[in-house]
Amino acid sequence: MVTTRLPVLRDPPVDHDDVGTWVASLGGPTWIVLSGDDARRCRVVTTLLHGNEPSGVMALHRWLATQPRPRTRLAVLVANVGAALTPPHFTHRSVPGERDLNRCFRPPHAGVSGVLAAAIAEDIQAWAPECVIDMHNTSGNGPSFAVATVRDPFLERLAGQFCDRLIVTDFRLGSLMELPLVVPALAPCPMLTLECGGALQPAAREVAGTVFRRLAEWSDLTALEPHPDLDVLVHPLRVELRPGASIAYAREPQPGVDVTLWARIDEHNRGLTLPDTFLGWLGEEGLACLQACDARGQDHLHELLCERQGRLYPRCPMRLFMATTNVEIARSDCLFYSVPL
Known part of the structure; x- marks a missing residue:
């Protein structure tokens, strides 16, 4: 049994038709964990690090209603519940007065957001995942794209399953995808940010849904085929x-x-x-x-x-x-x- 700092719901039913009501029922940052056919392996998805970027959690809510059974254990974090539920719902990037959660994954972990970021980092270590995909919405309308901190053939193949463009950035802002650079135990873990598109774009929710379905369906991540036309932009x-x-x-x-x-x-x-x-x-x-x-x-x-x-x-x-x-x-x-x- 994996021990985490944040609460865990295992194979939960979807008791609310409205996604906002469902998120409120979580009570705070929560791991949604689906049992897999192979419980020895785990894949991680993080959603709602920004409360105004809801496509990931909306797609999760819809997908859970299908009662999926992944190939491996799948741990999905619904992170910034407080920001998401600050009225009007799903319009606040952070809780007013708090730091941007996705700028808090490097020490010092100050304030409420810093403490939460430290807990998330510890929990991801505990899951020992094969990969981590951190889902976001772009701050303006636009197509989906992925962001990584290193140029790596596996990350290129993984990004190419969901979008046509990968940005390799050397900016270090304290984002979740930088954890392998900060936490030695996570150095081998591939981490990718996926910007699904604008928060109000239906296509963004479809991209997010594809992440859940494919991570659940894939048996072997090392067998992913490369995207022949992936546009890779650096620096x-x-x-x-x-x-x-x-x-x-x-x-x-x-x-x-x-x-x-x-x-x-x-x-x-x-x-x-x-x-x-x-x-x-x-x-x-x-x-x-x-x-x-x-x-x-x-x-x-x-x-x-x-x-x-x-x-x-x-x-x-x-x-x-x-x-x-x-x-x-x-x-x-x-x-x-x-x-x-």
Whole structure:
């Protein structure tokens, strides 16, 4: 019997038709564990690290109603229940006033979110999983993609089962997928973040459902076939506001605002973004209110973006992803990531 710090429900029935009511019935962060034909092996999925990214837990709720029987034990974490249930439900990334849970997986594990992150890390060690997939929604609309901290053939094959793009990032932000770099016991465990698409996109729920079904059906993960056209992008740049800069999203420039991004900038999360693509308007400070740093903290803004007559454009062809239209996320996290081509 695996001993965990967080509560465990084993092979639970689905007693509530409404996913919000079901999440509330858990009472807090909970492992949902399905017995497998081979109880010696385990696979782990984490969901709802951000309370406003519910596609994973919605797909889980729907899938559990089918009473699945996986090939191996499957442990699924429903993590940030408090944030998810803060009214209005499924709209808060974190509990107001608390740290972002997915920035707390490196010590020191301060505050409520840090304590929870430490418990999750210990529990994942206890499960000794064959793999971990951490499911999220993108902060803007867009296609699904995966993120890994290392370029690895197995992670490429695993990512290719669910999406067409893998980002290999060297940013270290304290996310769950960084645990193998932090916890020596987890170093052999493949961990992948899967961004399923926008929280309101039905397709995102379908992607999440595919994760549960396939992890339950696969007998041998080492036998996965590679995705022949997987797009692998490495070393993204993180485009952020400089301290004190202001931002808005609109269809026209907003007076007194340093950066007004185009209201539907998240449309550029798909495909190639070319130098003639209009991204938004700049205020009196121009580009000085932005930075585009790599993982070492070096700013590549002027290699990536340029100003033309007060408007913001790419300087070169690029792949743009995680572009948000949420002002709070833009202020507290970043505007978007980009890989110049």
